[in-house]
Amino acid sequence: MRSTMKRLALLTLLTLLTPGCVTGGAGSGPANVPNLSLRDVDGRRHTLSDSIGRKVTVMSFWATWCMPCRQELTMLQELYREHARDGLAVLAINGDGPETVGRVRPYVKQSGWTFTVLLDSENRVAALYNPRKQMPMLHVFDRAGRMAYTHTTFQPGHGPEVKRKILDILRSERGAE
Amino acid sequence: MKPAHLALLLLALLACRPAAAVELKLPGEHRSVRLGLSQTLIGEYHTDVNVFGGDDSPRYFDLKNRTGLVLQHGSTSFNIRFDAHLFSGVPDEPYNNIVYSNQYSLEKIALSSTQRSFEITAGDFGVRVGRGLALDLTRVDELVRDTTLRGGQFRLTTRHVDGQVFGGWVNPLATDDFTEATVRIPSDVIGGGRVEVRPVPALALGLHYTGGGLESRTLRTRDAVHIIGGSVELPSLADRVSVYVEYDFMRTAQDADVLSGHGAYLNATANLGPVALLLEFKYYSHFRFINTFGDNEWDVQIYHRPPTLMWSKQEILNNHDVIGPRLRLDYRIERWGSTVWASYGHFYRSDAAPDVGFFDSGAQINDAFGGLQQTLRGGALDLTGGYRLDTLTQDGQSITDYSQAFAELELSLAVWRNHSVEAELLYRKVTKSAEDFSEIRLSLGYRPSRWVAGSVSYEYSSEITDSDPTDDITVRNHFGGVTGTFNFTPSSYARLFGGTTRGGVRCIDGFCRQVPPFMGVRLEVVLQL
Numbered sequence: 099m100r101s102t103m104k105r106l107a108l109l110t111l112l113t114l115l116t117p118g119c120v121t122g123g124a125g126s127g128p129a130n131v132p133n134l135s136l137r138d139v140d141g142r143r144h145t146l147s148d149s150i151g152r153k154v155t156v157m158s159f160w161a162t163w164c165m166p167c168r169q170e171l172t173m174l175q176e177l178y179r180e181h182a183r184d185g186l187a188v189l190a191i192n193g194d195g196p197e198t199v200g201r202v203r204p205y206v207k208q209s210g211w212t213f214t215v216l217l218d219s220e221n222r223v224a225a226l227y228n229p230r231k232q233m234p235m236l237h238v239f240d241r242a243g244r245m246a247y248t249h250t251t252f253q254p255g256h257g258p259e260v261k262r263k264i265l266d267i268l269r270s271e272r273g274a275e
Numbered sequence: 276m277k278p279a280h281l282a283l284l285l286l287a288l289l290a291c292r293p294a295a296a297v298e299l300k301l302p303g304e305h306r307s308v309r310l311g312l313s314q315t316l317i318g319e320y321h322t323d324v325n326v327f328g329g330d331d332s333p334r335y336f337d338l339k340n341r342t343g344l345v346l347q348h349g350s351t352s353f354n355i356r357f358d359a360h361l362f363s364g365v366p367d368e369p370y371n372n373i374v375y376s377n378q379y380s381l382e383k384i385a386l387s388s389t390q391r392s393f394e395i396t397a398g399d400f401g402v403r404v405g406r407g408l409a410l411d412l413t414r415v416d417e418l419v420r421d422t423t424l425r426g427g428q429f430r431l432t433t434r435h436v437d438g439q440v441f442g443g444w445v446n447p448l449a450t451d452d453f454t455e456a457t458v459r460i461p462s463d464v465i466g467g468g469r470v471e472v473r474p475v476p477a478l479a480l481g482l483h484y485t486g487g488g489l490e491s492r493t494l495r496t497r498d499a500v501h502i503i504g505g506s507v508e509l510p511s512l513a514d515r516v517s518v519y520v521e522y523d524f525m526r527t528a529q530d531a532d533v534l535s536g537h538g539a540y541l542n543a544t545a546n547l548g549p550v551a552l553l554l555e556f557k558y559y560s561h562f563r564f565i566n567t568f569g570d571n572e573w574d575v576q577i578y579h580r581p582p583t584l585m586w587s588k589q590e591i592l593n594n595h596d597v598i599g600p601r602l603r604l605d606y607r608i609e610r611w612g613s614t615v616w617a618s619y620g621h622f623y624r625s626d627a628a629p630d631v632g633f634f635d636s637g638a639q640i641n642d643a644f645g646g647l648q649q650t651l652r653g654g655a656l657d658l659t660g661g662y663r664l665d666t667l668t669q670d671g672q673s674i675t676d677y678s679q680a681f682a683e684l685e686l687s688l689a690v691w692r693n694h695s696v697e698a699e700l701l702y703r704k705v706t707k708s709a710e711d712f713s714e715i716r717l718s719l720g721y722r723p724s725r726w727v728a729g730s731v732s733y734e735y736s737s738e739i740t741d742s743d744p745t746d747d748i749t750v751r752n753h754f755g756g757v758t759g760t761f762n763f764t765p766s767s768y769a770r771l772f773g774g775t776t777r778g779g780v781r782c783i784d785g786f787c788r789q790v791p792p793f794m795g796v797r798l799e800v801v802l803q804l
Contacts, residue, residue: 130307130308130347130349131349132350132389133350133390134394135391137510139510142476165655165687168648169654169655195411196408196581197584197587199582200555201553203517208546208551219403220400220401220413221401225345225354226345230313230315231414244298248766248803248804253687253697253722253728254688254695255689255695255722255724255725256725257653259765
């Protein structure tokens with residue numbers, strides 16, 4: 099038993115050390131984006147590569163029953179309203195189950211969100227970008243399609259930091275143009 | 276594991292602070308490979324598994340490790356999940372029917388290729404057909420066992436047609452997350468397909484079939500399930516109205532018995548300025564796609580989730596023989612940042628007297644709840660409350676089968692700079708099987724910075740959960756604990772809990788689990804790239 103524990107600890111340590119300490123950091127290369135397409139709440143089809151790899155894209159995983167998700171998306175709506183013309187895209191990936199998915203459309207319309215809300219009913223996007231299915235979870239992709247920032251959970255104090263990170267990525271991209 | 280080893284592991288985790296993404300450059304390849312890693316390590320020391328008393332309860336240590344890896348190169352992706360569950364100090368004999376055994380398992384593995392017009396997956400995949408009436412194998416919350424199909428899936432996507440065919444063996448996790456029991460995996464096979472035609476964006480017509488060969492309890496035969504159904508969806512009429520209608524016919528052959536079931540569901544929404552209306556109508560008759568293949572509570576595999584817009588934590592006694600409507604109204608007060616809402620449903624059940632039909636059985640459900648969602652300066656507040664009454668008619672008199680009154684508060688508030696407070700309060704008063712009980716769950720948290728947080732939790736319940744209340748076992752009513760969290764990156768954290776949690780029946784969106792109580796110390800380290 100003791101030896102199996104040791105083996106597991108060693109395995110875990112190696113797993114974590116290898117990517118985390120040796121090869122961490124964004125690489126350089128063309129966009130690495132799958133052609134996954136989902137429907138939005140109005141039935142229109144969107145492909146991830148329509149936004150990722152073309153614009154600075156915020157991908158946020160959420161559900162109607164998740165209060166911190168609502169706070170995060172309210173903050174993102176503000177940001178999107180101010181910076182959509184600067185090349186900012188927001189993809190809100192909805193993960194409601196069959197019981198509550200019927201509430202998604204009225205919820206989105208009433209909240210006044212104007213960014214793209216996609217229905218990920220079979221967790222296809224989540225399998226790639228949020229395998230633990232945490233909510234809220236947010237990724238920011240730079241214009242080259244590289245994942246530049248990741249943030250999970252959302253508490254009131256998190257807003258300014260997340261906003262600053264997104265704007266930093268947006269500004270550095272504009273500066274590089 | 277010695278404490279020194281654990282400390283070493285934690286130090287390594289803290290020292291690395293991995294970047295937000297890892298992209299591996301391959302020699303001679305212009306495009307890099309994205310590596311996504313999610314690593315969860317949970318160590319628990321159970322000081323007394325039977326927190327309701329008794330001397331025979333084991334004290335044991337368990338370690339769970341889940342490593343999920345995603346490799347993505349352009350349109351091709353490879354997912355793998357490896358789990359290990361190790362126990363130390365558990366009794367040799369099964370305790371409460373729970374067999375604890377060390378498990379090393381390759382839980383999920385899948386290779387996918389996604390092109391503009393088609394997608395092909397070999398290995399493990401989740402699938403939902405329509406609104407989940409005909410099949411739903413997608414994990415959306417922590418109560419549901421992460422079950423997939425292991426086989427193949429082909430999906431076609433054109434301008435006007437979406438289609439998919441799939442088939443495979445059922446693949447739940449080898450160890451149940453809550454009880455930690457080693458799960459016997461049924462040899463169930465599921466297959467099917469769905470085609471959805473959209474002649475115009477505002478109209479979608481769907482047709483689907485799901486078939487299953489389920490391991491029988493007797494193990495001599497395989498039970499056959501066939502579901503055929505269709506749907507009509509109007510996702511956006513004048514940007515204000517949406518309608519979804521689905522009907523499914525189910526035929527089940529169980530040993531010598533052949534049963535027919537029906538499921539029909541309507542969901543219509545309307546957005547009229549500050550008002551949002553939602554109407555739901557459901558008709559489920561003998562509509563169950565479940566395999567109960569063993570005697571234990573966890574020897575159940577649920578294959579569909581017929582929609583039901585109840586309170587998300589509502590315990591639902593019957594969602595397979597029920598008919599009735601629900602109406603929900605939300606009103607948004609923009610200048611206050613508030614939304615007030617109310618929901619009422621009235622249903623008839625037929626399970627109490629299956630031969631006389633829904634309306635003559637005398638079994639009714641009245642379910643009303645409402646609340647307030649308030650945006651605060653630097654925070655949010657959710658208040659929800661409601662009452663549900665399930666009645667039966669016996670000898671011409673109406674009696675209570677189940678009733679519940681509840682109130683729930685969730686608050687998250689910035690107090691100063693990065694400091695914030697969080698509070699959750701739940702009160703329930705329940706009458707079930709002629710037994711009354713009430714419970715309170717309270718959690719108060721304080722976050723002084725982006726990196727650390729602390730909370731205290733308290734639970735009270737007057738429910739008698741011991742199977743034999745006449746014995747000398749002391750029933751515990753009060754539970755409490757302390758949690759500390761350290762975030763070492765914006766997506767990775769270490770969390771330490773010490774104390775007791777009550778467990779009991781926990782429900783999310785109509786799916787309920789009997790969660791065992793816990794007393795001891797739990798350390799959870801989560802790392803995500």
